[in-house]
């Protein structure tokens with residue numbers, strides 16, 4: 377969604393508190409739409425709280441969306457500008473709902489932190505993920521991933537936008553409290569190219585490069601985007 381022009385500063389918004397346990401990391405896999413790193417969400421070990429949220433939410437997985445070229449790739453824009461990629465850290469409300477699947481269907485079920493990736497300096501923390509990508513080139517390939525702290529992918533600057541939105545792929549349920557960080561992280565060209573080497577297709581099928589796996593921009597309709605900063 378188009379952020380910034382349509383946002384209003386809300387002084388009541390609190391800082392977002394992020395506490396991830398790197399050992400809750402399970403595996404990294406190619407699901408044919410993106411690559412995702414999944415976490416053990418059987419207890420409150422990797423959680424976020426505060427910000428616009430009433431409860432604490434458990435980290436389930438993170439994944440990315442990116443373009444074939446650096447001109448586009450993100451699912452949100454700032455000042456009508458696309459970033460070459462966008463990270464989504466998906467959390468669910470385990471206080472209110474017994475399972476992730478149920479939370480997906482509820483208005484306060486999910487909280488997704490969005491982080492823009494911009495072309496710039498090499499990102500050390502991301503490189504750990506990039507090094508694993510050749511092993512999950514094809515759809516439905518997975519490798520074990522023992523320890524990873526996703527906080528290294530979240531900018532220090534506390535500023536964010538927030539709005540009530542939806543999943544960006546089917547079932548598109550309106551269950552997401554979006555928390556989009558204002559500050560992007562910088563990654564280098566080789567790291568973005570590594571994303572573009574992944575395939576949508578399974579081993580043995582005609583190869584289709586995994587690029588442009590983002591939902592096109594949608595109208596804001598009558599939604600209010602609030603900012604935590606002036």
Ligand SMILES: COc1ccc(C[C@H]2SC(=S)NC2=O)c(OC)c1
Pocket residue numbers: 410464466480486488542543544545546547552
């Ligand atoms: C059935 O439940 C689903 C389905 C799809 C996704 C992934 C989508 S939603 C998002 S944000 N970005 C994406 O690519 C889910 O993620 C929480 C949950």
Ligand SMILES: [Zn+2]
Pocket residue numbers: 439440441464544
């Ligand atoms: Zn996503």
